Amino acid sequence: MIELQDVTHGYGASPLLAGVSLSLAPGSFHFLTGPSGAGKTTLIKLCYGELIAGQGRVSLFGQDAATMSRDDIALARRRIGVVHQDCQFIDHLTVAENVALPVVVSGRPTRQIEKDLDDLLGWVGLSAHRSALPPELSGGERQRAALARAVIMSPEVILADEPTGNIDWEMSLRLLTLLVELNRMGKTVLIATHDLNLIRQAKKQVAARVLRIANRQLLAAGAEL
Amino acid sequence: MVGDVQADRVVPPTGFTARLTVLAAAAMAFLAVFALALSLATGRLAERWSSALTGSATIRITAPEDQMEAQVAAVLRLLETTPGIGTARLIGRNEQEALLTPWFGPDLPLDTLPLPALIEITEEGRGYDPEGLRARLAGEAPGAVLDDHSRWRAPLVRAASRLRALGLFSMLLITATTALIITLATSAALAANAQVIRVLRLVGAQDAYIAGAFMRRYTARAFTGALAGTILGALAIRLLPAGAREGSDGFLTGLGFAGTDWLLLPLIPLLAALVAFLATRATSLATLKERS
Numbered sequence: 001m002i003e004l005q006d007v008t009h010g011y012g013a014s015p016l017l018a019g020v021s022l023s024l025a026p027g028s029f030h031f032l033t034g035p036s037g038a039g040k041t042t043l044i045k046l047c048y049g050e051l052i053a054g055q056g057r058v059s060l061f062g063q064d065a066a067t068m069s070r071d072d073i074a075l076a077r078r079r080i081g082v083v084h085q086d087c088q089f090i091d092h093l094t095v096a097e098n099v100a101l102p103v104v105v106s107g108r109p110t111r112q113i114e115k116d117l118d119d120l121l122g123w124v125g126l127s128a129h130r131s132a133l134p135p136e137l138s139g140g141e142r143q144r145a146a147l148a149r150a151v152i153m154s155p156e157v158i159l160a161d162e163p164t165g166n167i168d169w170e171m172s173l174r175l176l177t178l179l180v181e182l183n184r185m186g187k188t189v190l191i192a193t194h195d196l197n198l199i200r201q202a203k204k205q206v207a208a209r210v211l212r213i214a215n216r217q218l219l220a221a222g223a224e225l
Numbered sequence: 226m227v228g229d230v231q232a233d234r235v236v237p238p239t240g241f242t243a244r245l246t247v248l249a250a251a252a253m254a255f256l257a258v259f260a261l262a263l264s265l266a267t268g269r270l271a272e273r274w275s276s277a278l279t280g281s282a283t284i285r286i287t288a289p290e291d292q293m294e295a296q297v298a299a300v301l302r303l304l305e306t307t308p309g310i311g312t313a314r315l316i317g318r319n320e321q322e323a324l325l326t327p328w329f330g331p332d333l334p335l336d337t338l339p340l341p342a343l344i345e346i347t348e349e350g351r352g353y354d355p356e357g358l359r360a361r362l363a364g365e366a367p368g369a370v371l372d373d374h375s376r377w378r379a380p381l382v383r384a385a386s387r388l389r390a391l392g393l394f395s396m397l398l399i400t401a402t403t404a405l406i407i408t409l410a411t412s413a414a415l416a417a418n419a420q421v422i423r424v425l426r427l428v429g430a431q432d433a434y435i436a437g438a439f440m441r442r443y444t445a446r447a448f449t450g451a452l453a454g455t456i457l458g459a460l461a462i463r464l465l466p467a468g469a470r471e472g473s474d475g476f477l478t479g480l481g482f483a484g485t486d487w488l489l490l491p492l493i494p495l496l497a498a499l500v501a502f503l504a505t506r507a508t509s510l511a512t513l514k515e516r517s
Contacts, residue, residue, distance in 0.1 A: 050427075070514075071431045078429035088424050092237050101235075105430035149428065 001026055001157055001188060002047050002080075007056035009042060015054070016042050018216040024157060024190060029183045029206050031199045032192040033221065034213035040192040043213070044161045047190065048080045049073040061156075078106055081150030085162035087142045089134035096121065096130040099148045106153065116152070124148045124178065140171035147178055157188040164195055172198055180205045235421060236442045242414040246443055249406040250450030250497050251457070257399045257493050258458025259480075264392025265489075266480045271385030275378060280352070286342040288368035296366040297342050303365050304346060307358060311349030315342065403447070403497060404504045411443055411508040422513070436509035440502055447501030451494035459490055 002024040010016040016039040024030065024047070032040050045051040046058050049065045058065040060076045068076070089098045100110050100117055110117075121127045124144035134142060143163055150158055160179065164172035176198060183189045183206055193199065202208050210221035284304075288296045297315060304313040321343065322335045329335065355373050362369040415422065425435050462481050482490070 071433075074426065074429050074431040077427070082427055084427075088420075088427055090235060090421050090424050093234060097234065101424070102428040104235075105425060105428055105434050107434075153429075 001061060003057075003059040004043075004046060004053070005057045005059070007046060007053045007058060009046060009051065009054045009056075015216060017046075017213070017218070019056070020216075020218045021056075022047075022211070022218060024188050026156065026188055027183070027186050028188050029180075029202075029208040030190040031202065031208055031210045031221075032190060032213065033194055033196070033199065033210065036194065038213040039216070040194075040213060041161050043218070044082075044159050044190070044192055047157075047159055048077055048082055078102065078153055079156050081147075081153070081155040081158040083143070083146045083150045083158070083160040083163045085165040087134070087146040089142070089145070091134050094131050094133060095126060095137065095145050098134060099145060099152055101149060102153045113152070120148045120152055125174075139166040140168070140175070143167055143171070143175055144178070147175065151182060151187075155187070157190070158182060160189070160191045162193055163191065164193060164198055169197075173201065176202055177205075233438060233441050235425060235438050236414070236418065237421070238442075240414070240417065242410040242417065243442075243446055245413075246407055246410045246446040246501070247450035247453075249410070250403060250447040250501070251454035253399050253403045253406075254451035254454030254493050254497055255458040255461075257396060257496075258455055258462060258490065260392050260395035260399060261489060261493070262462055262480050262482060264389050264396065265482060265486050267385045267388035267392060269483065271382050271389065274381045274385060280348045282346050282348075282355075282371060282373040284344040284346065284362070284369050284371050286344070286366060286369045288342075288366075290339070292368070293342060296368050297344070299365045300344060300362065300369050303361055304344070307353055307361070309348055309350055309353030311347045313344055313346045315344050400496065400500055404500045407443060407447060407501045407504045408508050411439060411505045412512065414439065414443075415509065415512045432510060432513045435513060436506055439509045440505045443505040444498050444502045448494050448498035451497030455490055455493045459487075 002022075004020055004022040007020045008015045008018045009020075020043065022043070032043065034040055042051060046053055046065075049058075049060055049068065052058070052066050060068065060073070061079060063072065063076070065073065065076075090101070093101070096117060097104075099120065100113065103113050104110055118127070121130050124147060126141060126145055126148065129137060129141060129145075134145070137145060143166070147160075147163070150160075158179065163175055163179075167175070172195070179189055179191065180202065191202075199208070199210055203210075212219050212221045284300055286293065286296050286300060301313055301315065304310050318336075318340070321340055325335055325340075355371060355375075359371050362371060422435055425438075459482075465481060
């Protein structure tokens with residue numbers, strides 16, 4: 001599905017990631033951990049084509065991202081749901097409109113997905129907030145809205161970058177439960193987080209592979225996880 | 226241009242660039258109404274001057290008093306046999322005096338002045354050959370001079386035609402300025418909505434979709450503004466003093482629309498919308514390409 005082969009990438013003279021390889025197989029569950037600034041967000045961005053690797057190859061659903069047109073990358077993103085720590089909403093649209101945005105940009109009329117939208121907002125516990133604007137939501141509600149938006153197109157892969165960074169433990173567990181449910185539906189999940197307790201909690205529910213970025217390399221995490 | 230209603234909502238409905246586009250389109254449309262009115266009025270004027278002076282001519286006969294009658298008779302005979310002459314009429318003494326009285330006043334004894342004889346002629350069919358007629362007049366009546374009005378008509382028609390060209394050039398300038406303003410407004414809007422564009426790309430929007438959202442929004446704004454400007458411009462023209470509108474023989478007082486000219490006005494907001502559509506499309510796609 002998504003594969004990185006010997007990828008080196010950075011923003012200045014010295015690379016942030018060097019010779020990184022990663023394969024996200026269908027239905028797999030991954031955690032990506034490491035200290036702040038280690039390159040977790042960069043790796044996630046490489047995985048959905050926002051960044052193009054300086055060296056090496058990133059394959060999105062069998063296509064080399066470096067040779068894909070902007071429109072092809074846009075089409076690939078419809079198969080990937082992304083949840084950012086800062087959620088990335090359009091603030092003048094309501095929660096329901098933001099959640100439905102991937103459907104709207106794909107050209108499907110939103111009236112065709114009204115019921116799915118209702119079910120999805122109910123699933124993430126935001127039915128009562130469907131007409132609210134994003135700035136009116138709490139941190140946890142924003143994260144759940146972002147998750148709803150990420151899955152509304154029923155993507156094959158869900159990438160979550162520090163999804164629990166701004167929310168309390170109870171809300172983090174609730175979000176984790178939703179992501180585990182999606183994995184059980186067959187979705188591939190990659191979560192970047194520095195919250196080791198969340199990873200331990202997840203491993204009680206799902207067979208997750210834990211990866212760690214250290215010294216620009218991607219390594220399998222130690223036995224403590 | 227047809228899109229999901231929600232698709233159009235991704236671009237914020239208000240903001241500085243929105244007001245700028247509406248106001249600029251309204252002002253440009255207002256000016257366009259006047260440029261169009263000027264162009265049409267000068268076109269009509271040129272046509273009127275041309276048609277009023279074409280088809281008629283005057284023969285002026287200056288001769289000693291004892292030869293005047295013979296030369297007038299000779300000219301009238303000659304005109305009867307000249308192809309292309311419809312009518313030839315000797316302007317009587319009283320009629321001449323009536324024409325001169327406004328210039329010299331009623332107290333001047335015009336009947337004592339040695340006025341030339343004037344013959345008014347009108348053309349028929351394809352008209353006469355002025356050079357041939359002049360040659361024949363020189364032979365038959367040496368004191369007769371043909372004035373076919375061309376030395377008056379040509380510069381007037383030329384001036385009116387140039388004014389019409391200036392009016393059309395003004396329309397082009399207005400169109401180009403509108404495109405420029407909308408291009409600047411779109412660029413500013415794209416910069417101000419960087420977050421919106423980032424989110425749209427994140428969820429899989431292609432460039433054509435993002436550009437389309439801006440195009441629809443700015444085309445609608447330009448159309449709305451231009452419609453208001455056109456209506457105001459049309460009202461301003463309509464409210465000109467009655468003598469200043471259609472049918473007037475004056476130059477500036479002839480400014481306005483006549484008959485079917487009014488049907489051209491709806492084209493102004495449509496043209497503004499088309500210009501906005503093209504300008505926004507070009508700007509959006511170029512900007513999105515730069516930011517990729």
